[in-house]
Amino acid sequence: MFQVKKSFIRAAVVAAGLLALGACDTAYPVTVIGQDGTTFRGAATNTFLHGGSFQATNGNATCTGTYDKFADITTVSFPVICNNGLRGIGTAFFQSETAGSGFVTMSDGSKWQFLFGRGALAI
Template identity: 75%
Template structure:
């Protein structure tokens, strides 16, 4: 009985530790006019994530829900310069992919996240 309780406690600690793990990766966003934002996204195991990117003047942020079996997520984008939009991300792996954001002013922004974002 003690061995079973010990195993259950260890499993709970490992699972709890994983639930608190955050994984950060780079994000690069390019607007219609060539304006480039750079930042990062952070995934929290089993919860989703958030992102923040800046072009030196404006800062845009958002949060998203992501589950292990979902490779596409939609999310709101809010910028401190008044722009807002809705983005869609396509995950090729848990920490890389690409997508687009349609802003309320009608502009289309493209983004890449993960290692590929560093090349832009």
Template identity: 90%
Template sequence: MFGFNAKLAIFGLGCLVISACDTAYPVTVIGEDGMTFRGAASNTFLHGGSFQATNGKATCTGTYDKFADISTVSFPVVCNNGLRGIGTAFFQSETAGSGFVTMSDGSKWQFIFGRGALAI
């Protein structure tokens, strides 16, 4: 039979494996002119993540690196309509937060991710 320490080690390993899985959550982005993009983001524990959002005409995507002890990340944004930008996300938890994107045309977009994105 396994002793207490072995059971604890197996439990810890299981938790580590589960936390290494992708986690997906909703994203809503609002441009200065009220244009709204909706989509999803996903992240992998300690590896960063990616997002994709569309307004039905344009689609914007990006990837970011994130480490467990960092609550703010910057990332490039590329849209299929030619716009590009740099975003900054502020994580309140692994799957919730907000931020902004400064686009190449000078516009500033705000976004929210996690459950709060569904309310917008």
């Protein structure tokens, strides 16, 4: 009987720890403007242990990506993959944990700019 209780308590502690880490995820808005003026809107999420991810759409195409970010790094590079066949490499400059800007150079040669955080809502 003691073994069952001990295993149950251990499992409960692990589950509580995972829930606490999940609560550390932070989501914020993203606005991307293509070279031709096309606007993509979406969101990014920083995760406590893994960096983050983003998704943005203009209603026709959706672009996504993931990135690794560590506490002492303010600039990150990341791949961008769109469902319309375009791919790119982006660079983000973090002004805070949830705000900043950057650019993406796409496979067709176009350059896109983006803003993330509260400022993205104003565009």
